[in-house]
Amino acid sequence: MDMPQPNAAILSRKARIIERLREVLPADAVVDDPNETRAYECDALTAYRCPPLAAVLPRSTAEVSAVLKICHDEGVPVVPRGSGTSLAGGALPTADSVILGVARMNAVLETDYDNRFIRVQSGRTNLSVTGAVETDGFFYAPDPSSQLACAIAGNIAMNSGGAHCLKYGVTTNNLLGVTMVQMDGTVVEIGGPWMDPAGLDLLGVICGSEGQLGVVTEATLRILPKPEGARPVLMGFDSNEVAGACVSDIIKAGVLPVAIEFMDRPCIEATEAFAKAGYPMCEALLIVEVEGSPAEIDEQLGLIKQIAGRHNPVELREAADEDQAKRIWLGRKSAFGAMGQINDYMCLDGTIPVSSLPHVLRRIGEMSKEFGLDVANVFHAGDGNMHPLILFDANKPGDLEKCEAFGAEILKLCVEVGGCLTGEHGVGIEKRDLMTVQYAPADLEAQLRVKDVFDPKWLLNPAKVFPLHVTQSRRAA
Amino acid sequence: MTRMKAAMRPADEDELAEVIRVATTHFSVQGGGTRGLEGVAAGAVLETGGIAGITLYEPGALTLVARAGTPLAEIETALAAEGQRLPFEVPDFRAMLGRQGESTIGGVMAANASGPRRVQAGAARDSLIGVRFVDGRGDVIRNGGRVMKNVTGYDLVKLMAGSRGSLGILTEVSMKVLPAPEAQATLSLAGLDDARAVAAMSAALGSPFEVSGAAHWPGRGTFLRIEGFTASVAYRAERLAALLAGFGRAERIEGAGPWPEIRDAAPFAGRAGDVWRLSVKPSDAPGLIARAGAEAHLMDWGGGLVWILTAPGADLRTRLGGFSGHATRVRATDPADGIPALHPEPPAVAALTAGLKNRFDPRGLFNPAHAGAF
Structure with a gap:
């Protein structure tokens, strides 16, 4: 993953830029000490790091406007930052950029x-x-x-x-x-x-x-x-195909659960070892949650259990009380932590048509063997938003690269079956270079034209979302 | 500008793209011509009706993809056969606007046409998950896709929804659909004035009983709709009636109730005058109605959408003075009276609108982006 070379002219003007920023912001809102800018060197995609030229922490719209005017005037790239939890590198700075953090504006x-x-x-x-x-x-x-x-x-x-x-x-x-x-x-x-x-x-x-x-x-x-109440049911199946068919049947039956979560065997095993939620050991597990009054919940879950029954579930467990509901969610909510216990992992975010679920899971299993890296699947099945977690060892030379290559293949597969690269995490830098897999040149050009209108000088978060070679002429202009 | 008598009607996306590439004249882009704004369209009529057909329908994935010129009726029939429907309750304004023709799905999306269920299920734009369109250069552009969670690149899907054919011509749309409910019931409250009606609707929409329609039709009643499984509808209707006891006794209406008429702004069909749509904060609606000098009015979306009938040529915006929200004139007795159909935008927003229009349609072939700005 490449980032653009920092602009030497901007780096040489650092003192002047900081001085101008200090003229419009309180002293504690401009961070330029290299020991402190380090706090902004990455977001939750920690594999890539680069301290910014400076970070500013405005407290009002007027201060944000003043900062942007100066950066616009000085030609300095600005990387906006919320809480820095992006998994896609959306808030990764470049050395010549100013991080604009909005964390102090929380009223x-x-x-x-x-x-x-x-x-x-x-x-x-x-x-x-x-x-x-x-x-x-x-x-x-x-x-x-x-x-x-x-x-x-x-x-x-x-x-x-x-x-x-x-x-x-x-x-x-x-x-x-x-x-x-x-x-x-x-x-x-x-x-x-x-x-x-x-x-x-x-x-x-x-x-x-x-x-x-x-x-x-x-x-x-x-x-x-807020709904009157909510209750989950947990269902285990002996194949991914059957669980996928069950999801489709539930949706077709006219029930609209608030959540349908899917976990495959590697994920169930890992979370069970970590959180001990008492999940059944099976090939695929669904957690389906519905909302309403107790009687409405009974009615919907009754229908869902009836549908699940037609798919020979190995386990069917309805939460009888709040405590049991928490236990059903416990494993799902610990899934990422559980995988982190085993090794480093990369979390993908491709979305696929629900009907492609069995095919995609089978292909991911095959690719896992080819790349020699384990992968666990946990995802929002109702909307097809997958979260394959690829395990790798960051300390082992070449493992990160291998993991990234594997991840790229999974995302290409998602696009191939009619889905997309990212369902909710964003492109950032992580999926930037795969954009050409999903979009033809004219599709990308239309998006770049939107940026031309809002940010003609291409200074806002310029090295993200689109492959660098696609935006080169615009960023250089 | 040359005016052509016969409408152009390309047979497919390639032919449309070719027409645009070599075009030297302005177009008035339309699906079935059932809902365009007066005074916005000008030039040779370019119809999308030839680019039609459902290309994919997966009921188990709640997804339907169709070419833009597909008749709305065809889509509704296909969905009904699987017990599903478009979530946003497409309005039919033909009677109110005095139009003929058949609505197309592309026209519905280009108008972001959404009915009473908008308060619960979102607008047309919320159901639109993917588009193909031909821009003003004649390039075919694809954005979004057929999956309901997709943040890959900019969301041009939303930009196209409601763009009224100003940025490009839709050729295919992908939509999220929903199961049709087993049952529905409507509660009717009688005798409320506008302010009390908005208060009742706010109480209902702020309850957990999943109200899917909240409208006030002066002289007819204040209506609240509940949909879902039979037992659940009965339970929620009862609880909602109890919650609203302070507003009078709620009468329960079975079946479709007044919703088709409310959806279509039917009270204004065949009545002389200009028809306006106000999009406002519901609690502001009663005060605005009082200032509007309306000959008739109707509130939908819990008061967030106000339909107003005025005498011809009266500029409602001037009459209302500054207010939070916007007013669109959807039916003009005299479209050439100088009153813009769309609400004028503040300069910074107008600059963005103009910039996008210029980038997507540099030769200005399509419908103007904003009647106030062009």
């Missing part, structure tokens, strides 16, 4: 239950948005697994999902408006607490643009009333 600006929205500063963490409204019976639906730490800014940049998307959608379906600062410092308001756009759906293209179109400083988010 709730407005809560409106009558109109069912909350307006927050974008540095607020995902879980604390729900935290601000849950005692009043509301919640914010997108729930990425990093929700304790990840910021709304990053959620918007990556159009984050979570386990409950089948029913509630992803970030773009729950975002009503943003205050955004463009690279030249212009502040724009897009959308608001109403339900459709006045003209073009600019909000729709801003969401998921990986910090390349502007810096979102405030967001208006849809909040939903």
Whole structure:
């Protein structure tokens, strides 16, 4: 994975750039000591690191605008950063870039239950948005697994999902408006607490643009009333094919569970050894959760169990109480930690049509043997968003490269069966060079033209999302 | 600008791309011509109806892919055969707009046309997961795909939804569909004024009973819809009626209820005057209605969507003064009266709109991106 060579002219002007930034920000909001900029050298994709020229930590939209104006003027690339939890390297700096961290902007600006929205500063963490409204019976639906730490800014940049998307959608379906600062410092308001756009759906293209179109400083988010209750059922099957067919039958039957999670045998074994959730040892396991009143839950789970029964489950376990529900979720929620106990791992994020599930899992198994690396599968089956975890040893020379090559083959397979490279983590630098697998040159060019409009000088997070050779002429201009 | 009498109707995507590549004239792009805005389209009519057919339907994956010119009716029939439906309850504005023709799925998406269920299931744009389109250069562009979670590159799918044929011509759309419910029930509250109606709808939409429609039709009632499995609908209808007891006794209506008429803005069909759509914060709606000097009105989306009938040529935006949200004139008695159909955008937003229009359609062949800006 290559990053562009830092611009020597910018590096030589560091002192002047820092001085200008200090003129518009409080002293503690500009970080340029190399010992401190190191804190911003990577995000959750820790394999790649590079300290930035400086990091700035503004507290308001006006400060963000002032910073961007200076960077625009100086021609300095800016890498926006939420909480730095990106698994795709979305917040990886270059040596000549300024990290613009929004973490200090974490206030709730407005809560409106009558109109069912909350307006927050974008540095607020995902879980604390729900935290601000849950005692009043509301919640914010997108729930990425990093929700304790990840910021709304990053959620918007990556159009984050979570386990409950089948029913509630992803970030773009729950975002009503943003205050955004463009690279030249212009502040724009897009959308608001109403339900459709006045003209073009600019909000729709801003969401998921990986910090390349502007810096979102405030967001208006849809909040939903909490369901009366929820209950999971766990089902074990003796093949991936059968579990996949069961998922499809549940969906066809007209039940819309809030979550359908899938784990394969390697994943079950690893999580069982780690979390001891009491999972059955079988080839494939589904956790299906439904919501509603106790009677509604009974009705839906009754139907789901009836469907599962037709697929000869080796285990069918319904949570009788809160404690049992927690145990059913325990293994699933510990899956990543469990894999981390075994070795280093790389988490992929391709999405496939649900119907291709058995084929894709079989091919991943075959490739695992070819590459000599173990892989465990845990994913959101209802929407086909896979999370294969490839195990490797970071201390073993060549293992990371082998793992990356294996990962690339899996993602190519996802595209081949009609899916995509990334369902919720984003492209960042991780999948950047695979974009040509999914998109033809004209498809990519159309996306680059959008960036041309929002950021004509290509200064915002410029080395991400698109292969460097594709953006070379624009970045150099 | 030359005006052509007969509509152009390419037979497939390649032919359409060729037409665009060599074009020297403006086009008025349309699917079935059933819902375009007055005054927005001008030039030779270019129809997508020849580029038709469902290309993929997997009920078990809740996914349907169709060419843009596919009649909406064909898609609805195919879905119904599997007990599924489009989530966003497509409105049919033909009677209200005085149009003929058959809606196409591409036209539905280009208009982001969404009915009462928008409050629960999202808009058309939320169901749209993939597109193919021909841009103003005649290039075929693909974005998104057929899977419902996809963050690979920029989301041009959303940008195309509701773009009214201004950036490119849709040739294929992929959609997330949903199971059709086993049962539905509607609760009706009588005698509420606008403010009380919005309060009742807010209480209902803020409850856990999954209300899939919340509308106020003055003189007819305030309506709340619940859908799902039979027993669940009965339970939720009862709980919701109890929750709303302070607003009067809720009467339960079986069957389709008033929703098709609310969806289609039917109260304004055949009535003279201009028809406006306000997209606002629901609690602002009653005050805006009072200022609008409306001859008739209707609230949907819990008050977030307000339909207003005014005397011809009255500029509702001027009458309302500054407000939070926007107003679109969907039916103009005289489209040439100088009132823009779409709400004028603030300069910074208008600059982005113009920039995108210019990049996707550099020769300005298609419908203007924003009637206020072009």
